[in-house]
Amino acid sequence: MTKIAVIGAGITGVTTAYALSLRGYDVTVFDRHRYPAMATSYANGGQLSASNAEVWNSWATVLKGLKWMFRPEAPFLLNPLPTWHKLSWFAEFIGNIPKYALNTAETTRLAIAARQHLLAWAETEKIDFDWQPKGILHVYRREADLAAARRVNTHLTRGGLERIEVSPADIRRIEPAIAIDCLGGFYTASDSTGDIHKYTRGLAAAATRRGVRFVQDAEVMSLAAQNENAIVTWRPAGDEAAKTGPVESSSFDGLVICAGVASRAFAAMLGDRINIYPVKGYSITVPLEDERSRAAAPYVSLLDDAAKIVTSRLGPDRLRVAGTAEFNGENYNIRNDRIQPLTNWVRTLFPTVATDRVIPWAGLRPMTPNMLPKVGPGRRPRVFYNTGHGHLGWTLSAGTAEAVAVSIAGARL
Known part of the structure; x- marks a missing residue:
């Protein structure tokens, strides 16, 4: 089964993980918070x-x-x-x-x-x-x-x-x-309106039932991608935990960046510029x-x-x-x-x-400067993006999640 890593457990990361799970992918989500939807997806305008x-x-x-x-x-x-x-x-x-x-x-x-x-x-x-x-x-x-x-x-x-x-x-x-x-x-x-936090947490629970793995409290230290695989390296998040916690790395067939404002730094690790x-x-x-x-x-x-x-x-x-x-x-x-x-x-x-x-x-x-999300492949093989949604993150998230899932399926990883 094709293994995909998703970086970020906000609304775009969780919808992406769910859309990929519907297509039979083996998905792992990494996030620095203890639970999904604890940053920008916590208390927006609804x-x-x-x-x-x-x-x-x-x-x-x-x-x-x-x-x-x-x-x-x-x-x-x-x-x-x-x-x-x-x-x-x-x-x-x-x-x-x-x-x-x-x-x-x-x-x-x-x-x-x-x-x-x-x-x-x-x-x-x-x-x-x-x-x-x-x-x-x-x-x-x-x-x-x-x-x-x-x-x-x-x-x-x-x-x-x-x-x-x-x-x-x-x-x-x-x-x-x-x-x-x-x-x-x-x-x-x-x-319409609703509670983005409750929706994201509910969809994360549904994704878990479908086999998606959530690695929370994880500080992603580096990302790498090459022709054969993509590598995620992380350690426990938090100052005290990071001092003593083990550093771990895992290999995946593909990688999707859904990390909100942190996406710019992650993209730079992978040779992409996302402003x-x-x-x-x-x-x-x-x-x-x-x-x-x-x-x-x-x-x-x-x-x-x-x-x-x-x-x-x-x-x-x-x-x-x-x-x-x-x-x-x-x-x-x-x-x-x-x-x-x-x-x-x-x-x-x-x-x-x-x-x-x-x-x-x-x-x-x-x-992003043009107010459109960055959705689709990066410059390197096996790297994809679903980020930069601005003030319409919840409104657009399910549509861009479907789009990036289709892009990954077309890449035949």
Whole structure:
């Protein structure tokens, strides 16, 4: 049986392992955490959102970034301290602005195809992940923002998405919990929400039942590939464990990198350049502990364009609120000045939801300069990638997992 190593046990690694197991491969997943889905796949915004497939490569995004650079509470925050990684990434980002329309439509098509696999796997494996098939509502408060949304919608429609413009009255009907007036919006009935952590852990358990092996608490030290095989060398993760733990190596017929922001370093070991930058996003989980809060919190998922904030209702007693993009290198620090705008937003739109206790979180989105994931073979034989999904990791994961599994099958390892 062909042996495949998958590096990373987040949503892309677990979906890749599962897709490969369906095709009869002997799969081993390596991850530095004790359990799957403990990094970027832990507490994201929860949206399965083809309607959010617009890539960020536009001069409007660049101008907003410059305007917001020195505002700590701004939706987009850029640390002005230059590094070669950051400068090279932004140079390529600007170079991809002419491909904005093409890449937005392509991402939309991929998102629509991916949802079929993700939901089918959840049904097959009986995964409870607080799925809410109530659509996603984008709301706008200024005419300029609504006009820009209409332009974006032409590219999403070109990608095959059915999405309708809605009036203020429609917004009140679709989600009556919103306590502010909106000028208008767009509603995508086919989008949905859920808990990415519960889904990933559930699919990992299903993959284990199918024979996939998970090697957790494993610090991958080196990767190598040649014509005959691929080699993974690892040791126990953690400072104390690494000092005393044994170093182990295993040989595989193929190797798939699904390691989020760490994929850039792993790719360099294998002779590939993948310019992934860690873009930090924040979320809060609001426990809905009283009946008043549960009644006042929205069930329909929202995206407030002005604030760049999204919501997901995770079952009856949790509300997830997420947003912001912070270019500040690879750090997981949770800053109060980035969390407070999320809490304030809940107080403004849903004033009777209690926010005396919120659970903050930060994760690093692995973003490529063109906003498209890297999927498929590397330069060396037996090496494949499924990484760099940016803000759409969960939305695209099942589709790219299928694509890389097909690529591996075609390589006839």
